[in-house]
Structure formats: C-alpha cells, structure tokens
Amino acid sequence: MDFSIIRIARTVLHVTNLQASREFYVDGLGMIETESDNQHIYLRGLEEHAHHSLVLKKAQKATVEVLSYKVAKEQDLDEIEKLFASKGLKTKWMPSGTQHAMGRTLRVHDNSGIPLEFFAEMTTVNRMLQRYDLYRGAKIQRIDHVNCAVPDVQKAYDFYVENLGFSCSEYTETEKGDLWAAWLYRKPTVHDHAFMSGPGPKLHHFAYSLSDRLSILDCCDVLASMGYAQSIERGPGRHGLSNAFFLYLRDPDGHRIELYTGDYLTTDPDLKPKRWDLNDPLRQTFWGHEAPDRWFNETSSFIDIETGEEIIYQEPLLEQRKPKIMV
Amino acid sequence: MDFSIIRIARTVLHVTNLQASREFYVDGLGMIETESDNQHIYLRGLEEHAHHSLVLKKAQKATVEVLSYKVAKEQDLDEIEKLFASKGLKTKWMPSGTQHAMGRTLRVHDNSGIPLEFFAEMTTVNRMLQRYDLYRGAKIQRIDHVNCAVPDVQKAYDFYVENLGFSCSEYTETEKGDLWAAWLYRKPTVHDHAFMSGPGPKLHHFAYSLSDRLSILDCCDVLASMGYAQSIERGPGRHGLSNAFFLYLRDPDGHRIELYTGDYLTTDPDLKPKRWDLNDPLRQTFWGHEAPDRWFNETSSFIDIETGEEIIYQEPLLEQRKPKIMV
C-alpha cells in the first residue's frame, strides 16, 4: 500500500433541528462545541485537538452524509483516489476550504456503497482534557468507531483489509464459515470500522470513547434529569466482543450513538483475530438486558456523494438472524 | 409505644443447595461467611458487626422462614408480644440459644401474615470494613431493607405505622387515593420495609446496601465471568422512588436480592412523605430497561412460624396493574 490511513476521524450527520441536537450532544453528552453557524454545529470530545469529530448539518431529513478518515499525508489522498478509481468506484474531490476547517478531501463510495471521505489536514484546537470545570454528562473523550450494516460482510472485509490496510481484531462466523460480522482497525484499538450483516449500506451507530464506566452512568442520570430517559435504547451492559462497557442512545433525529469504554490495545502485529461462532452464547453480550427490536431494525441511511440522494439498501446475502444479543 | 424497633436485621432463607448458594453469595456477591455447619451458612456484609444478616438453611424447598428486626432492649420483646397478642396474632418464643448466635427471639405473624421475628441480642463480630484484601464481587456492605407483596397495603401500612412505630418516606397512590405501595422505615434511611400491592404475603426481594455504583457494575462483571449472567434479572438502573441505583438478581433458588446504593437519610421528624401517583410517569424508574415479566410475577413464599407450612397467598384488593416500570 502506498498510503496510510490513520483513524476514523469524523461523522457528518444531517439533522432536522440544530438546537435540539445541541441540547442533546452538548448539554447531555458533554461534547465541546468548537464552532457553529446557522447551518452547522462542529463538535469534539474533551481529548480531541482536531477541530471536530462530529458535524451536525441542518437538513430536511436525517441521514448520514459521510464517514471520514484521516490519512498520514496529502499525497496519500492521491494514492487512495487511484485505488478507488481502479476499482471503478465513484470519487469526488473537495478542495481545501470547501468544508470548514478542512484541507483537501477525497470523497468516495466504498464497495458496499458507503460514502467515505479521506483528508490529511484539519484545523487543530486546544485539548480540553484539563478543563475539568467544563466536564458535563458523559464527558465524551474522543471518536472511537463506526459500525455499518452491509449486505455482504466478506466483500467489505476483503476490501478494507486487502486494499485499505485494515486489520481484524475480532469476527463472527456462521456455522458454515460465512463471515457474519468483523471488527477492523487502523488505530491500535479494537476497531475503527465494524461491519455486520444486514440490509445496507446503513449506519448502525457511531461511537465515542469515554474515560470510565461511571461516565456512562453519569450520562444516564443527566439525560434522565433533562427528560431524555427514552433516548437510552440499550444498556448499560458489557460486550463480550471487545470487552467494552457500553450504552446505546438515539439522538433527537434517531441517529444511534454508542458510549464505549474498556476495550484493549491492538498494537502487536502478531495479534490473532478472535473468532466467535454466530451460535456461540459467549459471542453474545457478556451481561445486560436484551437489546430491543429497534436496536436490530432501525439504522440511518447514507446519501450519495454526488446526487445527495438517499442510497437504496440491499437485503443481506446471509439469512437474517436475530441473535439473542448482538454487539 | 413502649418499645423501640431499631432496624431490619436479617432474613432467614430456605435453600436447596448450600454449596451453590455459597458460591453465589460469597464468591459472587462478596458476603463474609461468619460461620457455617452442614445445615446453615451465616453471612454478613463488610460493614456489619452483627454475627450475620442472612441465614441460608438447607431445605427441600426454597422458601422464606422469617424476616427479623432488632429491637433496642430485651424488655421490648415482651411489649411487642403483648401488642401482637392483643391483636389476636400468633406469637412464639424461641429461647436464647435456640438459634445460633441469637438471644431470645419472638416470632409472630403480622396482620398480612408475614412471619416476623424480633430480638435484642445477636453475637457481635469484627467489622471487615478495612479488610480490603477480602473485598470481592459486589462488596456488600449491610442489609438495607425487605420488600413484600401484600393484598392490602393500607392495612399493612396502618399496622406498621400506628402499632410498630414506622415512618413513611415515600408512597404510591391510585388516582382514587388508594394506597398502592409504601416505603416505611425505622432506621433513618428510605426504608426497612416496603409493601406493594400484589398476591401475598410474599417476599418480593431483600436488599443490601453497597458503597457505590461501581460495586454494582463490578458485581455484574464478576457474576458473568463465573457463569451467572442469567442471574441478573433487572438493571442496572436508577429508581425514581428512593433515588437508589439498583440491580436485581435471582439467587440459585430463585430468591430475589436487590443491590442498592444512593438513597438518602431520613433523620428529620418533620420530613413529609413523598407522594407518587400510580399513573405518574415520574413514579417509574428514573432510567433503565423495562423490568421483565418475571420481576412482577415471581416472588418467594413464606412459611408458618408454627407449622412450617407454606403460607397460601391472597389476591390483592386493588386491581392488579403492571406499571411500565415499578420500583
């Protein structure tokens, strides 16, 4: 590979009411509002020195515009364009300055149809890590990963591992040996990008890393006292896969966000991916309530990088099965 | 009143397998095993200087033998006997030494049929509060309360408040003003004894107080790693009533135990009981998953203080209603 992807770096969400989103993400979850105008809010976690890791964009309909990866250097973008073009996948350049606080970006659709974006430069700002007087709610630290439903996980896996340089930390197979879900990483944590078999491409959730378990409990208390108790969709509980202690929330537009803490480092190149059988009870949640149906059935739609139209999802190749609890 | 009840002091449970219970309560929950013989295990929390607050007694069937209250002094027992006798309620003396580590005890049935026990003396032992090297699982600190389902909550309330000297911290009424549930206390916390409308008399659960919320999460992790993930019935979550952060577990025999932390002191005599309407959403759980059906429907049976026979339950007077989430 002639390029190096560093990490998942931001999510661009379309939301229908900026003020409602601000209350949820800033007052409820404790994100830092770096900047905003009447069409956008730019948010980051307390640890982040990048300008933002979440863009909320006012729109008529709640969708996901793009998932963004930071790369090591400018030239990587050209190499990545060549790769996508060679595969016959759509690409689109956005010159520096087109997007606020961003250098030149390359937008593409991956081989599952997910709109991705690559960039090397984003404005940097101060870490707020030691502004404890500003800590609120979940005290969100940094973006951790995105999780997408796709019809063909093996196809997505092959592309990300062979062409984009991702490694696999953990994965789930059916009894026949079909790949049902995979946790893939560039930064040395359990994942930057997970794929699960399902109608897609769809964004199942995006996730932020927290400092500890109590930040999740504090967030539940704060959300409940603000009238958001119904935004808590699943958890708190402990994942078997990844070992993370988790909480799933639905934002005012229905986008799903996971609060996540307690996975492990994956620095070692000789780390073996951990296999889970789809029927293995150990694959399921380590402990916690069953996920409600809507956790399985409701996801956010992506839009096309050129037309802005909502992307039509495909049914999954593998038989759809609802595990008792899936992570 | 010519006597003074101090606090709920112990629960005597019949269990079918002492070793299975020991593994759950000692290794899983972190209780201290003060003593045991081949028919009994005597357990206490880390803070308790009383010999035990839980007796597990080997039996053919899992039932509840008695709920015990500590009184201020020996003579109180005689006054309490007079009271129960004057009401036509069954009483029974157990001389000092009849029960291990206990002074003279008075057993009775209250006006709902619940088997109660009163005593002034129990052997004291060392607090293990500073033996942090022995802390395990939930790091259980001390017995907090018992919660009973009874057919007529008003009747139970009147007896405990007017005759036994309890105070009420919080209560739930139907829209017609019928008392549906009540939280009653002698020690200055939210409760020693709660009553809820339901088929009874039955023990819904007994509860232990913990130092903090993380003790509950640690307990979930430890139980899951020991293979007890299915013992977690409800929670973790936050109660609206009492404000406690909670977890409900089912022990190997199906007895329900609540891990409980975060309520408040009720020292002030001018404290007004807090009223909740049965239909008020604020009465429900502050945040957390819905309780499963079995949390509402399954309870432990009491046995008769004289015959040892299981006590037949009565249907509740008030229309049975399952709130979305009840505490």
Next chain:
Amino acid sequence: MDFSIIRIARTVLHVTNLQASREFYVDGLGMIETESDNQHIYLRGLEEHAHHSLVLKKAQKATVEVLSYKVAKEQDLDEIEKLFASKGLKTKWMPSGTQHAMGRTLRVHDNSGIPLEFFAEMTTVNRMLQRYDLYRGAKIQRIDHVNCAVPDVQKAYDFYVENLGFSCSEYTETEKGDLWAAWLYRKPTVHDHAFMSGPGPKLHHFAYSLSDRLSILDCCDVLASMGYAQSIERGPGRHGLSNAFFLYLRDPDGHRIELYTGDYLTTDPDLKPKRWDLNDPLRQTFWGHEAPDRWFNETSSFIDIETGEEIIYQEPLLEQRKPKIMV
C-alpha cells in the same frame, strides 16, 4: 433526658468576600445556593431538603458564629435552655424570623465555650438529588459533622454524652488512659461532633458527606482547573478512624472543610465504642500522605453569642503531641 437532639444541621461562617466564597462553594464544590442577599449566602447539599446547612455571612474577619443542631420539637428547646442555665452556661433566645428561614432558636455556649444553637424548625425546600443536570464539582450531598479542638476533651465528652445524649463511636486515649479525642453522634453515623485535644475552643473543620470516592477526585480536578489547586490541604486518603475516604480543603478565608465518604451506620444501641491508643500506628491514617503542619496548627476562631467578640482559646490540658498522622 427530656429532649431529643436530631443531628448537626448547619454552620454559620463569617467570610470576608461573598463572591469569592460563592465561586469556591458553588462552582467548585457543587453546593446549591438556595438564596442569598448582599450580606448572606445560604447553601445546601444535593440531598438536603432543609433550606440550608451553611450560612456565609459577610464580615470584617473570618470567624465561626455558631454550630447549629436540629432538635425533634419546639418544647425540646425549652428543656435544653433549662439544662444550660442549670449548668451556669450562657443562653440567648432568637425569636422565629430573627434569622432567615429559621424558627425560634436557642443560642448557648457549651462547657468548652463553643457557641451552639438549637432549633426545631427550618424552612424546607426541594431535594435536588435527582437534578443530575446541576451536579458540579464534589456533588456535595449533606452536612456530616463538625470537629472542634478543645483544651479538655474528657470534660466535653462528659457533657455531650451525659447531658446532651450523644453516643461515642470511636475514641483515642493516651497510654495513661487520658481521653485525647472522641467521635460523638446523635444521627446514626460515626459522628455529628468530634473533639480533639488542642488549643481551643476552635473549629478544626466542618464536613460534608459525598456519594462516593470519585466525587472527591472529580472535585480535585475541578478545583485545579479553576485555579484552586492550593486549596487542597490534605488528601485524598483513607482514615483509619471512621474508615472514611477524605479530602481537606481550605476555603478562600481559610476555613477548613472536609469532604467525607465511606463511614458506617451506628444504629445499634449495643455498639461498643472503638478504642485507639494515641501511639498505635493503626490509629493513624489508613493510607495517604502525611498531613502538613498547617493542618495541625491552623483552626477557625469562634465568637461570643452575646458580644460577638472572638473567643480567647486555652492551651490543652494534655501534653500537645503531633501524631504522625491524625484524623
């Protein structure tokens, strides 16, 4: 005794700068400001339904006006006046309304010269326990105790135990059997009032109870980010006596406040006081840095209930000794 003291209920401090105090207590420690005018700030903890537990009163000099106890009922005040008068101790009535939000109060000096106050009625307000959106800093829950230096601990002990109905949970003796320090309670926790041998009468510190240890660490982080790192005088650490996890702070006027969590209930009348030898290393801090000299040497002065003059302290009867670490 013909009266019943319920608990330590408030401290009235003279401070030189109300705004500096507000920033420290409200923004830094997370107390709720119930009300204020240009001469007073009335503060309470999140759990407290009493109007306030701390009064900050603007003055030329930082002193302690009075320590207040709540009693069970109005008539108790008259009985207490009789007691103090019979002992030849000064008493002074303040009619209802003289002090904001307070009923009739009786002010006295105890037999060590400490200005005490007794009252049955204080305006009640809403508990903020479930307003988690307002939680800040140390998330202070409720007033816990006061700790006074007096020249003759035995004399203070005798008066509080024999005449005022306090019980002793723990105490320290010299090798000769002289009482060096005592922890006395009315509400069933380790103490409402502690006495230590030293130049006095002086207030060593007043203390608030917190929900958990992390509230103390969060408070350190918040204070440091606000520029108050130097206000942290001692801790965090764990006391041997009482088992509490603690932090000592100095407010902008030098008054010492302890943040305190993790002691135990003292409900049982047959509880034996725990004796510590002054030379016993186990008496010392369970773990933690040594207390700095100023922790031993600096205390707050009381003022006379009639003249308002600062009370002259007396040297202690027992030889002054600085233990390696004292609680």
Next chain:
Amino acid sequence: MDFSIIRIARTVLHVTNLQASREFYVDGLGMIETESDNQHIYLRGLEEHAHHSLVLKKAQKATVEVLSYKVAKEQDLDEIEKLFASKGLKTKWMPSGTQHAMGRTLRVHDNSGIPLEFFAEMTTVNRMLQRYDLYRGAKIQRIDHVNCAVPDVQKAYDFYVENLGFSCSEYTETEKGDLWAAWLYRKPTVHDHAFMSGPGPKLHHFAYSLSDRLSILDCCDVLASMGYAQSIERGPGRHGLSNAFFLYLRDPDGHRIELYTGDYLTTDPDLKPKRWDLNDPLRQTFWGHEAPDRWFNETSSFIDIETGEEIIYQEPLLEQRKPKIMV
C-alpha cells in the same frame, strides 16, 4: 528507518526475595502470574496476551537487567543491530530459547548506557480481561512506559527520535532552551519512554496502565490492609504533563512502579509536541501533595549486558534542580 519498533514490552528486574515480590505484585497489585520457577516469576496485566511484561529474577542485589521493546518482525532485529554497531554501541544476541518464552533477542546499550533489548516474538497466552473473578488490587491492565534519568536528555532524545523512530508528545525546557525532560512514544499513547535530567543512567520508574481512577484507590486500600501502606510513595494525584491520574509505589526491593490512567491517544502524525517551561507552575502536578525527597533522589541501577556489573552513573549536564513537583 528500515525497522519498526512497536512498543515497550517488558522490564526485567532483579529482586532479592521472590515470595515477597509475588505477594506485592500478585496479591497487592493484581498482576497475573503466567509462570514461575525457583529463580523467576513471569507476570502480565489482565489485558496482555503476551506471556509476560515483567520478569522478577532472584538475585543478590536489586537492579534492573534490561528494558525490552517489541519490534514488528524478525528482520528488524538485524537492522537494529546494524544501527547500534554503526554507532559503536555494544550489542549482544541471545538466541531463541535462551530466555523463557522469548524468540531471538538483541541486547544493546543505548547512547546513555541504558541496557535495552529488542525482540519480535514472545509466546502468547490468553487475555484475562474477562476473568473478572480474578481481578484484584489495582487490576493492572498493561505495561505503559518506562522513565529513565540520564545526564544528557538532549543526547538521548536525538538518538531515540532520529535513529529509533520515536515521536515526542510533551517536553520540558529550561529558560535557556535546554531540554530538561522528554516524553517519547512509539505506540500512540503519551509515551513508551521518558527521559529526565538527573544522575544516570538510572531507572526512575516503570509504569502500568489501569482502566480507571478507582483501580488506584482500590489498590491503596488493599495495600494498606495487607500492611503495605508505607509502599505508597507519592499520590494519588493528577499529572499536568500527560494528564494521567497516578500513584507511585516502591516494591519490596525499592523498585518504583507507577500506576497510571487517563492520558490520551497520539495517533495523529501532525500532533505538535507540547512544551513546558521548567519554571512554569503549570508544568507541575495538576493537583496533589508534593513529592517526597526520596521520589527525586532514589532510583534503580542498571547492569551491563555483558558483565552484569552495576553501571556507574554520571552527574547530569544541566544544573540539578528540584522542581516543587515534577512528573
């Protein structure tokens, strides 16, 4: 660079009493004992899938044998040998199997004289991350970093950054612009290796990463209950540099170990090193007690990779200054 160093991977300590060390590290700190024989104990953290990250080797004198780095692949070792040889630095091969559970290793002295070791292969074992029933004490997760005193920090910095491929996250300069301390990393955290100006080469401490702050407090409680309260040398407190919440302990032989949690990820290649002035109070501990003198003055000696003789230390180039609190 033709090689890739992954991360700090282990410390090999000489200790005088294996059983005393086992009690401290296993029972007190909660490390997992992977294996041992009568001359060695091999320990790892709960998250580690490598066979060990700490070797305790029985010896007459307590010293540090070597600090080990994992590299990406076998051939990297040959390239590293070339580098050290080209600089005229001592190298020594230890064939696979010479050291238990290790592949071929290259030992060297760096340009400060520190004995380093590089390896690509170590036996892997199961992560114990989800064996919560085995969690004890500090619940140590994984090795985080080592911190060495050297006479010339600039010289060490240049070698590690220019020749070994390390990056700098934070550093301290004197007012004249001399480099006084540097935090250098290969894995994307704040550091794998820190250098401070002082008599050296010496090991100041090695550090383990924990999941959260309460693990540090729990460890203090457990150590104190085991009689190790005096092993706590400094903390708990919060570092300004790195933002970590910390505790410094001395093991039974006087080796210093830091328990460390709460720093941040350093994945981004465009991250600017954070400069601190030696006289800047902000450089000092964010909050916490002053470090005692022994924290500054006592360090562990290294031994020569060939002779096994203790390495003689040199006085530092820069004027020795004790900051009020140094991290």
